[in-house]
Amino acid sequence: MHSYVGGHRADTPQDFAELALGTPAELWLGVEGESDEERAARLDAARDILADPEYRSLPDDLIRLAARVVDENPDLFNVVPLPRPARRRTARRGVAA
Numbered sequence: 001m002h003s004y005v006g007g008h009r010a011d012t013p014q015d016f017a018e019l020a021l022g023t024p025a026e027l028w029l030g031v032e033g034e035s036d037e038e039r040a041a042r043l044d045a046a047r048d049i050l051a052d053p054e055y056r057s058l059p060d061d062l063i064r065l066a067a068r069v070v071d072e073n074p075d076l077f078n079v080v081p082l083p084r085p086a087r088r089r090t091a092r093r094g095v096a097a
Contacts, residue, residue, distance in 0.1 A: 021061060023049060028062075 010016045018024050027046055030039060049055050070076060 017065065020065060021058065022055065023058075 008015075008019055010019055014025060027042060027049070030042060034042070050058060
């Protein structure tokens with residue numbers, strides 16, 4: 001069985017997010033190893049999209065999507081405190097031991 005959103009096939013969670021938002025997540029998050037020039041171009045494109053009246057609700061849509069992900073995946077925030085390593089005591093300079 002295949003999943004479709006607005007007539008487009010979505011195979012991965014990234015596909016669903018892109019189809020829901022109308023833009024690829026990389027546009028907002030960037031990609032590893034991008035140059036300063038690529039980053040500037042990506043941010044310019046993002047600003048142009050946000051200025052378009054069709055995408056005026058995009059920030060709100062992103063917040064709703066993030067909230068839904070957090071709500072549906074509470075294990076994302078199962079944070080377990082790690083024990084702190086014991087501090088090694090070192091003699092201070094100029095202080096007799």
